[in-house]
Amino acid sequence: MQRLRLALSLSLLALGVAPTYAQTSAPSATPTVKVARARVVSGTVSAEDWANAEPLTAFVQREPSEGAPATFATEVRVVADPSTLHVVVRATDPEPDKIVGYLTRRDVDSQSDWIHVFIDSYHDRRTAYQFAVNAAGVTVCVLNAAEGNPRRLPAQPRSRGLIVRDLACVGGLDEARQWLEEAREVLDWTRAFHLVAAEPVRHEGSHARVARFRWDGQEADWEASDGPALFVSSLLQPAQVEEARRGRWRARTQTAPLDATALAAFLASHEPARGPLSVCMHRDGAGTVSRTLVEVTPGAAVMRYLPGPPCEGKGEVEARLRLRT
Numbered sequence: 001m002q003r004l005r006l007a008l009s010l011s012l013l014a015l016g017v018a019p020t021y022a023q024t025s026a027p028s029a030t031p032t033v034k035v036a037r038a039r040v041v042s043g044t045v046s047a048e049d050w051a052n053a054e055p056l057t058a059f060v061q062r063e064p065s066e067g068a069p070a071t072f073a074t075e076v077r078v079v080a081d082p083s084t085l086h087v088v089v090r091a092t093d094p095e096p097d098k099i100v101g102y103l104t105r106r107d108v109d110s111q112s113d114w115i116h117v118f119i120d121s122y123h124d125r126r127t128a129y130q131f132a133v134n135a136a137g138v139t140v141c142v143l144n145a146a147e148g149n150p151r152r153l154p155a156q157p158r159s160r161g162l163i164v165r166d167l168a169c170v171g172g173l174d175e176a177r178q179w180l181e182e183a184r185e186v187l188d189w190t191r192a193f194h195l196v197a198a199e200p201v202r203h204e205g206s207h208a209r210v211a212r213f214r215w216d217g218q219e220a221d222w223e224a225s226d227g228p229a230l231f232v233s234s235l236l237q238p239a240q241v242e243e244a245r246r247g248r249w250r251a252r253t254q255t256a257p258l259d260a261t262a263l264a265a266f267l268a269s270h271e272p273a274r275g276p277l278s279v280c281m282h283r284d285g286a287g288t289v290s291r292t293l294v295e296v297t298p299g300a301a302v303m304r305y306l307p308g309p310p311c312e313g314k315g316e317v318e319a320r321l322r323l324r325t
């Protein structure tokens with residue numbers, strides 16, 4: 001259910017326009033701190049810039065009671081430097097479990113909680129640049145795969161990457177599965193792929209859910225797990241590779257709980273023996289070329305990319321994204 005639609009209009013020149021599209025809106029705002037260069041830490045302004053900026057709190061409802069005080073407290077601070085306008089919003093909600101954020105295709109509206117920012121840069125009170133962001137969570141990625149059962153492919157197959165875009169509109173794994181099951185016509189135009197989807201932990205004490213959808217060009221299957229799961233894709237000897245790696249995975253997960261360090265060690269391992277069946281794969285003319293670990297916790301998403309065979313373990317780089325809290 002959509003519970004909040006918040007809009008804030010900003011004028012870089014003087015007073016701003018009244019927003020035209022909101023449930024809760026701010027009358028106007030002018031950047032309250034102009035600095036030589038904003039200090040940005042993990043994607044937001046520094047505590048010092050935040051503290052120096054004037055808080056904007058006088059938000060009013062647009063719907064259902066136009067002009068009435070906003071239902072929940074919202075605080076906005078604006079920091080501008082010569083190249084960038086930073087708008088930081090602290091939106092409070094006594095029932096955060098009910099915050100809704102649907103993933104959609106770009107530029108598609110949805111029944112989510114939104115923050116809109118309108119910039120009346122011409123100060124004509126009629127036009128504005130509008131930016132909007134909502135809250136969301138499901139992650140999907142596609143791994144290209146070889147056709148399991150060769151068949152006549154369409155002359156111009158549809159890009160497999162479009163599956164990710166198609167699925168950007170789903171709200172969870174169950175919806176993703178339903179979409180894929182009903183998309184047979186789309187799949188018939190698509191070459192083989194594996195799709196992995198992860199749904200974040202929804203409630204304390206529950207597990208993140210992960211699933212793999214496999215399309216081999218003719219048949220589709222879906223495999224989901226409420227806990228740690230291993231999905232394997234291999235061009236050569238797929239059955240033997242899967243069996244060998246699942247055996248190692250079972251042995252590993254039975255002995256100790258998995259964390260990022262244990263996963264990294266597993267992905268670099270040569271069990272049962274260094275070669276085409278080992279997790280860190282080596283065979284004539286081919287081998288594992290990189291390893292990527294993505295760790296998502298309630299506050300941050302961290303991606304660790306290791307170029308080259310994981311067993312060599314050289315040159316790992318890390319990217320960190322701050323998530324909404």
Ligand SMILES: [Zn+2]
Nearest residue numbers: 280281309311
């Ligand atoms: Zn290796």
